[in-house]
Amino acid sequence: MNGRPLKDIRTPPPPDYVIAQSVEPLPIQEIAKASGLDASELDLYGQFKAKVRLGVLGRLQSAPNGKLVVVTGITPTSLGEGKSTTTVGLSQALGAHLGQRVFTCLRQPSQGPTFGIKGGAAGGGYAQVVPMEEFNLHLTGDLHAITAANNLLAAAIDARVFHEATQSDEALYRRLTAKPFSAIMRKRLRKLGIEKTDPQSLTTTERRRFARLDIDPNTIEVRRVLDTNDRFLRSVQIGLAPTEKGYERLTGFDITVASEIMAILALSTSIGDMRERFGRMVVADQRGTGEPITADDLGVTGALTALMRDAIMPNLMQTLEATPVFVHAGPFANIAHGNSSVLADQIALKLVGPNGYVVTEAGFGADIGFEKFMHIKYRASGCAPAVAVLVVTLRALAMHGADGGIRAGAESNMARHIENIRKFGLRCVVALNRFAGDSDTDLAIVIDVARSAGAFDAVVSSHFEHGGKGAVALAQAVMRACSAVDGVDGGGVRLLYPLEMSLEEKVSTIAREIYRAARVEWTKEAREKLELLESRGYGKLPVCMAKTQYSFSDDPEKKGAPVDFVLPIRDVRLSAGAGFVYPLVGQIQTIPGLPTRPAFYDIDVDTDSGRILGLS
């Protein structure tokens, strides 16, 4: 668990995949053993990946937790600030250079963008998870399982609408009951207040109520998903074949990580919890009554759970310096909560023990990923962070500072994020992710501003160039911050809103306290939706803001620390299974496209060695 320092470090660093392939990873069984996992708790996936069985949580039930370090960032730019790289570098420093017990928890990236613009997400330079090609491609198939589950759900909805539209009550009921009532059918009967077990014994009315979900096709909110950057699927008309008899419908595809199934995976605490959440998913409204139709009503809950049974186990990998990593779940950070799984954090905290560290990453900037980490993930996991690390880069600060330069960027954007983090009762360590060519003077300015703004410390880190060795000072600052915390189990942690607050007030609170908006403006549609959700009993859920990551405001062009802006809420949606309501701030793109020169042009396989080339 303490890792193994890198030996040969080249300057400047070669391409990511070349670095990754220059180190022979340890067999994953060795990583597992050093982490305190029993061999019987592993399902191997090749030599360098394993799934960890949830039984480990039972075994370590009474063990004390380690300290949880959450890594977040300033408002990101399109250049990338290196949050994953810092998460990995910090872990390598803690383990391989400072001898601490450490675990890293990362999101699994969407596979689509690997072939588009972004490239991979396993970190970079000498701070990477390896084998990076397995991290970026397929991993152990969790995203594929989500694609399969989501699309089974979507197919079940349209098929049901079709069968109901084209069959009489009698034919529908006869076919549905061609076999005895299954468990999920009996659940629906109970929901309808029909206490019968023999299909023959239902009255005509009861048969109709059981067999007809009467889904209003205009209310279907489940979109299909693919883990591909396929812009032509953003909006599609389906059901155009003659066999669908004219029941065509306008819908669209999202990227797989935007599926509610993914958000559920990330928030579930057990397979039973996951199954309950799947069953609660609202897929559409009933015609006339407006009642929510759930996955349970469709009868598909058990099948979804079967498809996701293995995906719920966190995936064990390693850093370049042989410290252990969980890669597990990666929900979209806008329409969902953008954090890796609750289970990975929970298991890792038990494994490192009371003197150890779990470094976990929250997506996008601290106004989004970190806020959701606290209000959504922490509520589900019960695992409070001891400290937050805020990743900054000079080039991003320069962009935020505009004419005022790096200092202005630090005083505006960075300072506000530091303040926000402290509102949650947490210490904030600023990590300056150093790039070749950064000036010492500029770095000193930022450190100065960070401390003035209330950071516990601010440290330059060069893990991209030097691996864990380059992040030792950062790791030491993090350790100091943790040791100074009273009650690492969340004694000092505060949330900004209670669940009892109305949905509207929750949104206002985030807008005011985190974004610093002057006020929130609701469209008529959004306000109606809000009232509907409150009236249906979803008012006690946390809110998950779907906002651009490129600004505190709704306008990605407003860099720095905008004030006096109005936050417009276009619509409000429900993820009843994941357990949050998500207000849409402007248009959110949920499936990317391929650029003119996609990354795939550079990706290949060496057919002799089988090595994958060209991933970055």
Next chain:
Amino acid sequence: MNGRPLKDIRTPPPPDYVIAQSVEPLPIQEIAKASGLDASELDLYGQFKAKVRLGVLGRLQSAPNGKLVVVTGITPTSLGEGKSTTTVGLSQALGAHLGQRVFTCLRQPSQGPTFGIKGGAAGGGYAQVVPMEEFNLHLTGDLHAITAANNLLAAAIDARVFHEATQSDEALYRRLTAKPFSAIMRKRLRKLGIEKTDPQSLTTTERRRFARLDIDPNTIEVRRVLDTNDRFLRSVQIGLAPTEKGYERLTGFDITVASEIMAILALSTSIGDMRERFGRMVVADQRGTGEPITADDLGVTGALTALMRDAIMPNLMQTLEATPVFVHAGPFANIAHGNSSVLADQIALKLVGPNGYVVTEAGFGADIGFEKFMHIKYRASGCAPAVAVLVVTLRALAMHGADGGIRAGAESNMARHIENIRKFGLRCVVALNRFAGDSDTDLAIVIDVARSAGAFDAVVSSHFEHGGKGAVALAQAVMRACSAVDGVDGGGVRLLYPLEMSLEEKVSTIAREIYRAARVEWTKEAREKLELLESRGYGKLPVCMAKTQYSFSDDPEKKGAPVDFVLPIRDVRLSAGAGFVYPLVGQIQTIPGLPTRPAFYDIDVDTDSGRILGLS
């Protein structure tokens, strides 16, 4: 490799998943070791599945092959004749009861139908591959890799059309060459006869030729795929979002196993061969010139290979009686060739050695799966079968016999299949897959008819009820048939057409010799396509008939052994990467739908044990 006989057999057999879960499978390493595989040749996927590295073929290069037994069937009915079950039962008998070295090669089933009508495909009763839930769900992710690869290709085509349509030559070229020419770009330059390496040195004309593929959107033949029974995706209008600026297009989705990527996986003999085949795939025609545009031209070949790098390794599992099984590739049996992978057969034949048996299954009836096994798969693998097993059931024969009953069904449909198999120079052993309630008199009639029709032997087999023990007589007949064969390496094997024959003559030969059609009728469109393909140099490929499996003819209602019918060819398509031309006989449904009561209603997970329930 010899397996372990079942101990407790219940009568009547409980549901498939109950039987499967009543036996604790051996750790897959033990199966591998007994099969002669080195531990270093395995990539484990959990406890009971492993991928086998292709290096084993090099190690065993000079080892002699075992005997290949191909299992096929009479014209199937919607009831299912138990071909997979017989394949597994025969293997269990050979290994666990007769002490022979044996390997089974099966297709990986599509996951979609598991939740629809069909249920799983791991065999049934006491003749199954286990764990059957892992066989039926995800396996090691090969189908998911195909989905990802196919859809990356599809997205790349539409994105390219879009970028070319919305950018000037100059902008397009500038973006494509923002980085140096990659290897695949240099390949395209060579194809265009441009021997330059510096992007700046190309002339304006050369830039245009390089940058503009000029795909005619009406000729795009790549459809998207999903491994879901989603009828609403059969025909879809894509590109309807405002961001696609009106470049909408009508297309559709197929089920994943219908992808050309799957056919390529099944026919490839190495990772290099697979990469070459991917590159050759024709995705559309060029506007004006009509030249074929390939995956190489799109620059996506290397990325497809990277996505499929692990999928090319066969998946090792085991039967209920602990004999080894390869589950690898499962191309559609109509628009593709319907057989498991060449690599699985090749590796298995080396592993069993000269006295051992490899039992491999061909999809659909012998008029389709077996014919393609000989003309397409055997040509790619070089592995000739020693004998063919023809699976029949009384209930199917009764359906084929109509008013004439079982005897008429046997004399018509079964007899013709026996004759057809013998045309290839092969002995045919008829396996009567016994069902509870079958009458001994009827079985005796069928044995009699089979022998008269030229079968080497005909044997009743009760593996569904009794496992390998019930298939001992069948296994003994197969062994006798093999031992009597002169030159098991294909000395006696004949093909019905040489590759030099024209495409039209190849189709006529199959129609005449196998289907017994009076003649072939081509639509104008089909004939033009035929001429086009001949003129483009695809005339020397084998043909892969896309015909209903439910009749020798094009009409699924014509049971028995129809004569004097006309075989209509509606269209002709090309799979240049897989290496065949497929004429479409009538309409072929390439993505199934969900019925009113889908199988998913009965599928669930026991949240305590994690066991998947209700799969059949």
